[in-house]
Amino acid sequence: MIGASSHRKEGRAKVMGTAIYTDDKFVPDALHGVTVRSQVPRGILKGIHFGGGIPWAEFTIVTAADIPGKNLVASVMHDQPFLVGIGEEITHMEQPVVLLAHSNRHLAERARLAVALEVEELPAILDIQASLDLEQVIYGTHNLLKEIRIQKGDPSKVWDRAAHVIEGEYFTGAQEQMYLETNAMVAVVEEKDAQTWVTVWGSLQCPYYVHGALKQLFGLPEDRVRVVAMEMGGAFGGKEDYPSVNGGHAALLAWKSGKPVKLIYDREEDLACTTKRHPSRSRLKTAFDAEGHLLALETDFVIDGGAYATMSPVVLSRGAIHAAGLYRCPHVKVHARAVATNTPPPGAFRGFGAPQSLFAMERHMDICARKLGLDPVELRRKNFLRLGDTMATGQVIREDLDLGGLMDRALAEIGYHDKRAAFAITNQGEGPIKRGVGFSVFMHGCGFTGSGESYLASVAGVEGLADGTVSILAASTEMGQGKNTVFSQIVAEALKLPYELVDVAEVDTDRVPNSGPTVASRSTMMVGRILEDAAIGFKQSLVQQGFLQEPYTPESFQVAVAKAVATLGSVKCYGQYHRPPNIVWNDSTYQGDAYPTFSWACYAAEVAVDLDTYEVKVEDFVTVQEVGRVVNPRLAAGQVEGGVAQGIGWGLWEEVTTKQGRMINNQMTNYIIPTSADLPRIQVVFLENAHPAGPGGAKGIGELPMDGPAPALLNALEGALGPLRLDEVPMTPERLLQRCEEVSHG
Amino acid sequence: MADRINLVMKLNGEERSVNVHPFARLLDVLREDLRLTGTKEGCGEGECGACTIFLNGQVVNSCLVPAVQAQGAEVITVEGLARGGELSPIQAAFVAHNGAQCGFCTPGMLVAATDLLNRCPNPTEDEIRDGLAGNLCRCTGYSKILDAVQTAAADGASR
Structure with missing residues (x-):
């Protein structure tokens, strides 16, 4: 059951037009x-x-x-x-x-x-700088909704002795879901x-x-x-x-x-x-030795949190933890702030702070490679995290990671080295079209940050119905990601039943327990694991009370459930999240295991820029990711393809224009999301590596694809056009024209 | 001006008569007066295509059509694509290929795809992309929709 591309449970109602939305x-x-x-x-x-x-x-x-x-x-x-x-x-x-x-x-x-x-x-405060400058105090004493410091070692002792110190500043804009x-x-x-x-x-x-x-x-x-x-x-x-x-x-x-x-x-x-992705500014300072080993990293990460805290403290937290990327580095200092402004509060959006800080880090790595005279592939390869390394929070890598292999697979799929060589020649031609390839390597923490899952202590269950089928009780919602289907597959696998005998109950707080919010790439891995436990408990109860004998067939299971319901009136079994004993987190020092595990990926993009119009066409896009065991390959690919489409939109086209802090292009006519004519086929490769924390070895997948596209695209643009101030997304045609003019005007 | 006007149309093969506000949008008449809620409103300005329907064989954004223009017309909505509970080939392909994720663009997308295959039974991938460019989807990145349309086209050709 796990690993099958089962059809979406509510698919038929959706294509018939009979699914009932609010x-x-x-x-x-x-x-x-x-x-x-x-x-x-x-x-x-x-x-x-x-x-x-x-x-x-x-x-x-x-x-x-x-x-x-x-x-x-x-x-x-x-x-x-x-x-x-x-x-x-x-x-x-x-x-x-x-x-x-x-x-x-x-x-x-x-x-x-x-x-x-x-x-x-x-008088109002409308942007990050005005808020930091305390032009007006609009929140607390310093306009700070949240401030986080993470430190490992001491970067200040490294700058003077390093062979190279490279600084950069990066910006990301708001994005509408x-x-x-x-x-x-x-x-x-x-x-x-x-x-x-x-x-x-x-x-x-x-x-x-x-x-x-x-x-x-x-x-x-x-x-x-x-x-x-x-x-x-x-x-x-x-x-x-x-x-x-x-x-x-x-x-x-x-x-x-x-x-x-x-x-x-x-x-x-x-x-x-309503809420948007938080705008951000990142200032990065990195030190390398003569061979290109990363010695120290300091980042000042600021997000615009709007008028109220809403989700900003937790968005900031995820952004801060992902800010140093997936590199081994002995000295790291992260200073992260969410500042208040008089704008409608931003909130959660796929990726939740990580796309912002990872954009800065992955763009910065390419800029560092250029300044060090190294290939961006080789600079990364020298610095990837490996088994036994510690991240900035002190989290030890316990997986046998092969990020170099993952990167090489993505580069091979897109033909990175051949294309780079070919474009270096063709781009010297007279024509207006210039081509480039670029990539990013990144991770996304699975589930809630830090102690979040322990505080949630989520509960989910399974219930036997009078007709002998099994219903899943969880407050996790279906928003298109495939929760109904994946949960059913997980429970069917645990009970060794066909998929058709399992379905989800209506998400009604009078009926289902609190399995936590449907966010943070946590449903499959966290709630799925609780359901796996609940399903096994359900089966054991049936056996212990004499309704079921093992081994059983689907038919005998169905008879047993129907009989149990007829006898007892109601048969349910719940499970609850338990913190794995080796996962430790300290909320006040920001030290410990920020996440039970991460999903890992390398995304590569090929772009063509038209220097007459400054339009950017995405010609090819390859995604290679390690997300544990994939529960439903077709649905998972759909998640990646859709997430990449949103990431491409954020990187190139989707600009929120504001006046007095209010979005003024608030129509589909002038806020541009990708259409079917704007995207290439997005290639999806899963490298499966079962993880013990998730059901059947699954990890989180929903947000990961939002993190990689923007830096990969801007790295590809640099490949096409050479060194430019490609420091901001969305890199719209207008902005790209301006960046090109900066170079031609010296 | 009359408070309400009588509107008669052939809707998904059935004669329907309904009294509507003279300036009502066809989308609202379908959803509110006739309670066919399969057709969706995503933007109200003809950008997203979620409200796409057939009006006398032509695909239109029903949010931009005054209901009076449907007087005496033949209207087909997503509810009219399946026959007697049997999914149309394009609907079945959307189920098989996960062409519907959240499902909100799906009704309009299915109507547009049906129209595309009526006009062009064996479209290339670029023809599908162009044919569906008026229907926005935020979930899929369009790949699974392309798979579904290609499958439906191949099945249609084999019949």
Whole structure:
């Protein structure tokens, strides 16, 4: 079962058009919610005025003053209000202030525009440098949402004695997840037996995050809040933390109106107000000996965290831990900061900080190779981590890593050496097309960072059904990645059953336990492992209670389950995460095993640049990765291909343009994601190396493909055009033209 | 101006009559008035193609079509591709090749792919890429969609 390309469980419903996404849910008598937002980046809210021409008496209106519980969104830190109240501070352009609902959604939209906010404006901080310079203090005492220091050895003792010291500065822009389905919620609040019962159905990655946020918002105990994950039209991290906000908004309107409420964002609102990838700046300083061995590395990594902490502390953490890449280095110092600005808070997006810091590191390695007069292949080969080496956090490599072999495989697949030699000649021709090949080598930590998995202590289970089939109980959500299918394969393998006899239960907090958020490339490896344990426990229980005898056939198993259900009413077995004994992490010193393991990869790109238009065409893209045992090769390849497409978009085209911190190209017309005509076939190679921590040896895969494309593409651009200031993504045609002009103008 | 107008169309092979707002978009009439929610809205401005349907045999973005233009027309949505519960060749190929990941672009993609194979039964890979360039997918990187369309084309040719 593990290793088979089983068909997606919900595939048939998706191609028939019968899969029910949130806005597809038929809700009789629903009101339509809209959100009135700030139109200034910073100020004090003085008043709310309801303009003429709108039948306001027909509207449900919610302001901060109505909130029954705590007006703070439960997240890593509880610092973001659901709605800003009169006399309170507005901190970004898209801040929610008033919620409206009406049965006519066209009228609701007109009413939204008729609300005027009276605001005493304050000076705003709109970028990283202004925040670091403390032009205004907008958060705490130093505008810092989080600061992390990781140190191994002491780089300051190395600079003077090193043969070469090379410095560089790198920037990455915001990126929009651009899931095809916008954020959407349906809420019902009922008063029964003098108690309030809140139910939310939505497009959300983390049912128990929303559950926790609703409990705090309404001041209700656990059992009075229910969250159901509908079919989800993509997420990529964009529905990790924001659903706690809009889920709360929908529920507030439902509570005040006593009617069901649909709160569906249109694309412009979704792009302007919901989370993005954090913009970043990295300053790297590296020392090498005369042969090119890395002696010391210091990095100053800063991300723009926006107006509230949201996920920034943990995004920063992953970025900081990945900042030194996969190289052995005796002296490392990482200084990482998430700074506050008056912009809508960024949040989770596939890769979660790692793409930013790895872009800087992998771009820097190519620049160092050039300055050292070495081939980028050989510079990396000299410095790769090996069995027994320690990373910056002190984590010891316990796998027999062969990163050189992995790199060589990717280079062979794309024909790196031959192409480099050939392009060196053809690029000297007169024509406008210049070609290059480049690559990056990188890793992605599997599961939550540090003690995260221990704190989560996730639970998942399996349940026998009356028809003798097995149902999986987990709060992990399906967003297209294939959770329904992969979980079913893992449980079917553990129970030695055909795939068809296992399926997943609806993700409803009244029914499934908290298996943790569906993030961090953790579902297959972490939750899958818990399910493997739960399935084995389930089988043992059936045997011990005399329902099942081993060895069994699928038919006899099905009979045993049906009989157990008929006899006992309900048969379930749960499993829980247990920290492996050899994994140790210290949250205060940032020392120890940051992750139980890493997935490893080398990505190689071939580009063609047109020097008439500065357009970049990706001609070939090869991915070679070691992700443990692959549970479902076809689904896994789909993850890699889709992740690479997003990585290519981030590297070359996807630019978030802002005015006063607000995205102004908030339409699909002018925020450009790759179409089928823009991409090559992405080649996917898996080097399988079973890892004991995951089910059947699997590791994480979802985020890895986001980390490699941007540096590989810019390294390829340098191959095509020679040394340029290729220090930033997206490297749009406009930016590339400017970089080329810098060289021609000296 | 009348509050509602009567709209009659042949929808997925059936005569349907519905009273709609005179300025309603065809997408909203399909989803809200006729409760065929397979057709999706991704952008509302004709960029993403999630709302692609057949209108009198032509593929259109139903978010940009005033419902009145469907008066007396033949409309086919994703719900009309399968016959009696049997998937069309292109739908079956999407299942077999994992052409649908999150599935939100899938209804529009299937309609566009059906149209492409009607017009061009044996497309090259570049012809498929061009034929589907009006339908955005954020999950797949398009490779598995290309695999599915190529398979459906090959199966069609063998029949």
